[in-house]
Amino acid sequence: MKRNCLNCSAPYDVDLNKCPYCGTSYFDMSAIDIDLHEPFYLKIKMKGYYITQLVIPTITDIEFHAESVDAISHGRKVMTVQTGISVSTNISFEAVQNGKNEIVRIEKE
Numbered sequence: 001m002k003r004n005c006l007n008c009s010a011p012y013d014v015d016l017n018k019c020p021y022c023g024t025s026y027f028d029m030s031a032i033d034i035d036l037h038e039p040f041y042l043k044i045k046m047k048g049y050y051i052t053q054l055v056i057p058t059i060t061d062i063e064f065h066a067e068s069v070d071a072i073s074h075g076r077k078v079m080t081v082q083t084g085i086s087v088s089t090n091i092s093f094e095a096v097q098n099g100k101n102e103i104v105r106i107e108k109e
Helices: none
Strands: 002-004 011-013 040-046 049-073 076-096 105-108
Antiparallel strands (some): 040 049, 049 076
């Protein structure tokens, strides 16, 4: 499947997980239906090791942040301008035992 990079707009293959033109990394979680709370395997690389867990995802919260600046003319506020707008999506993963009674698997790279 082809998509366009959100950073540089170049077409890239989603199986690459990274835009070959600008190097922007992508982590597509659209295959995970967080509402169903179905476990899936999560594998991450950290400090020369691969950590694999069977996890159940939950969105803990979505936070919207914005700062505003008032524009003043002749002593009166004429408008408010939004600046510094950001959104934080906080997802947690709860590990569950897999069929081999493992809670986590750690393997050297």
